[in-house]
Amino acid sequence: MNNSSLKKNYILFLVLSTIIIFGYSFFFYKPAPKKPIAEKTTEQPVINPRLEEINEIEEININPIDNTPEAKKLDSNYLSKTITVETKKYIAKIDTLGGRIVEFELKGFDDTTAENSPQVKVVDESKNSFHNILRLTGVDVPPRIPYNYNGNEFINVDSESFNLNMAWNSSSGVTVKKTIRFFDSEYFIEENFEVENNTAATIEEKLYISWLNRVNESSDTASNYKFVSMVDNDVDRIKKPPKEPENFKGTINWFGFSGKYFFNAFLPEIGGSSNLNVEKTSEKGFVKSTFSYPSKQITSGNSSQKKWRMYLGPKNKEDLVRAGYNLEESIDYGYAGVLTKVAVGVLKFVNKYIKNYGVSIIITTIFLRLIFLPLTVKSMRSMKEVQMKMQALKPKINALKEKYKDDKQTQQTEMMKLYSSNGVNPLSSLGGCLPLLLQFPVFIALYFALLYSIDLRHTPFLWINDLSEPEHLFDILGIPFRILPLLMGVSWFFSQKLTPTTAPGSETMQLQMKMMQFMPIIFTVMFWGLPSGLILYWTVSNIISIGQQLYINRGTTIQTGG
Numbered sequence: 001m002n003n004s005s006l007k008k009n010y011i012l013f014l015v016l017s018t019i020i021i022f023g024y025s026f027f028f029y030k031p032a033p034k035k036p037i038a039e040k041t042t043e044q045p046v047i048n049p050r051l052e053e054i055n056e057i058e059e060i061n062i063n064p065i066d067n068t069p070e071a072k073k074l075d076s077n078y079l080s081k082t083i084t085v086e087t088k089k090y091i092a093k094i095d096t097l098g099g100r101i102v103e104f105e106l107k108g109f110d111d112t113t114a115e116n117s118p119q120v121k122v123v124d125e126s127k128n129s130f131h132n133i134l135r136l137t138g139v140d141v142p143p144r145i146p147y148n149y150n151g152n153e154f155i156n157v158d159s160e161s162f163n164l165n166m167a168w169n170s171s172s173g174v175t176v177k178k179t180i181r182f183f184d185s186e187y188f189i190e191e192n193f194e195v196e197n198n199t200a201a202t203i204e205e206k207l208y209i210s211w212l213n214r215v216n217e218s219s220d221t222a223s224n225y226k227f228v229s230m231v232d233n234d235v236d237r238i239k240k241p242p243k244e245p246e247n248f249k250g251t252i253n254w255f256g257f258s259g260k261y262f263f264n265a266f267l268p269e270i271g272g273s274s275n276l277n278v279e280k281t282s283e284k285g286f287v288k289s290t291f292s293y294p295s296k297q298i299t300s301g302n303s304s305q306k307k308w309r310m311y312l313g314p315k316n317k318e319d320l321v322r323a324g325y326n327l328e329e330s331i332d333y334g335y336a337g338v339l340t341k342v343a344v345g346v347l348k349f350v351n352k353y354i355k356n357y358g359v360s361i362i363i364t365t366i367f368l369r370l371i372f373l374p375l376t377v378k379s380m381r382s383m384k385e386v387q388m389k390m391q392a393l394k395p396k397i398n399a400l401k402e403k404y405k406d407d408k409q410t411q412q413t414e415m416m417k418l419y420s421s422n423g424v425n426p427l428s429s430l431g432g433c434l435p436l437l438l439q440f441p442v443f444i445a446l447y448f449a450l451l452y453s454i455d456l457r458h459t460p461f462l463w464i465n466d467l468s469e470p471e472h473l474f475d476i477l478g479i480p481f482r483i484l485p486l487l488m489g490v491s492w493f494f495s496q497k498l499t500p501t502t503a504p505g506s507e508t509m510q511l512q513m514k515m516m517q518f519m520p521i522i523f524t525v526m527f528w529g530l531p532s533g534l535i536l537y538w539t540v541s542n543i544i545s546i547g548q549q550l551y552i553n554r555g556t557t558i559q560t561g562g
Contacts, residue, residue, distance in 0.1 A: 087157040087184045098144035099178045101129040113465040130211040137204040173198040187313025188323040193306045197298040209291040213257045229255035241280030248276040261454045267309040334448030343449040358461025365540040450533040467533035484535045489524030491542035498549040
């Protein structure tokens with residue numbers, strides 16, 4: 001083997017390493033197909049000439065911001081009543097002014113891991129629910145319809161479902177009815193919206209669903225909030241306010257706002273083509289989404305009915321599936337895609353019997369290492385054999401160094417001849433990195449699984465409060481102190497110390513080994529802010545590697561040529 005071949009092998013190894021680490025997503029992650037240009041544009045939808053009067057009103061103001069001075073001034077003209085509905089799953093508060101859900105508190109989901117933590121509210125003053133905006137030609141409809149409600153202001157749903165009925169009568173003879181149906185054991189809610197035309201003329205109806213919320217992308221994934229929609233069965237995510245308005249036209253399956261673990265969605269349930277417009281607002285960090293139902297003429301004595309469904313709850317696959325319309329596609333599995341789904345499935349399956357996700361991660365790690373065991377053992381033995389051969393050749397290598405100390409090129413050539421005649425390939429030791437590289441796709445899949453799976457949220461293990469978040473014991477000069485990343489770094493260090501080193505005469509290999517010495521430190525720093533469950537996986541993997549290497553080191557013997 002000559003020096004040129006050595007360099008080619010080294011370059012080949014680096015290329016293959018890069019492909020394994022960064023190229024796995026091309027095999028396991030299928031990017032969403034691009035929409036045709038007609039489906040998503042930055043142009044405003046074409047206005048129907050028959051709705052000229054309605055659209056003149058629309059241009060003045062369609063603004064769902066709940067707490068603006070303008071909105072509060074309008075609201076002060078009407079009476080408002082708050083109705084509380086409690087089920088097994090949540091506590092909802094509905095304001096009769098607009099018939100809106102103004103608070104939605106989930107039972108069984110603490111906001112933090114702190115003792116006496118309040119429960120998660122997916123709707124509150126900072127996270128709005130959607131807002132109905134009704135336009136009728138010839139009828140003055142308030143921006144927020146002041147519904148009348150005759151019933152208890154506190155309702156405990158102890159049956160399968162409960163219907164909350166509200167109504168508003170205009171002075172011109174139009175009646176608007178809204179029925180909200182709550183289910184005792186589900187996170188989705190159904191609403192029925194009806195407009196009765198009791199006038200002598202035909203009226204034109206246009207209904208908008210307007211929804212404003214904050215969107216932001218933060219290094220703290222818990223603070224991430226996105227606008228997510230499915231149009232023509234294609235999921236689109238908006239992570240920051242768009243510079244120009246975006247208009248989606250097609251079958252709007254659903255749309256809403258998604259956090260790390262919880263999701264609020266509107267499901268129109270109409271089928272056919274409709275419009276969804278998304279744009280930034282003057283309020284920094286906020287976007288306004290406006291869904292347009294097709295306009296409809298209501299003749300005298302007739303009515304128009306629309307029905308939709310809402311989902312307000314955790315990003316738990318089973319609950320999302322029950323809500324319908326492929327709402328489970330709102331879960332972001334990251335770049336690992338299929339692998340992440342498999343990782344979540346495996347962890348949930350193991351935990352079904354173990355009942356502790358920390359132990360489940362350890363068992364899953366052992367299982368994965370068993371899968372890689374044949375390749376790992378083969379690589380370790382190869383590295384050990386190369387090390388022993390190199391040690392046996394060390395006197396001859398030193399002699400060549402001394403003999404050709406003033407001629408580096410000849411020195412390298414003679415060393416390659418020496419390696420070749422003794423059946424030694426120094427670069428074969430790099431094959432020991434292959435099991436590590438093959439674990440990177442698994443590592444990334446587990447990363448997204450631990451990061452986004454709600455099953456792991458607030459899961460404790462030993463001294464760790466939450467395996468889905470970085471460990472946090474206390475701060476030292478503003479820097480959080482964490483035990484698990486240090487244990488990972490120490491275990492990696494010992495695993496590396498036990499790994500055979502080679503090539504006492506190869507400058508390339510010596511440089512490689514010097515770089516590898518810093519890997520435990522580099523990765524400890526890199527992993528410092530990652531989820532504890534992920535670091536637990538890597539630490540256990542390192543400990544297993546130590547045991548495997550001790551076994552290989554005891555059992556390997558080698559014969560060298562002369």
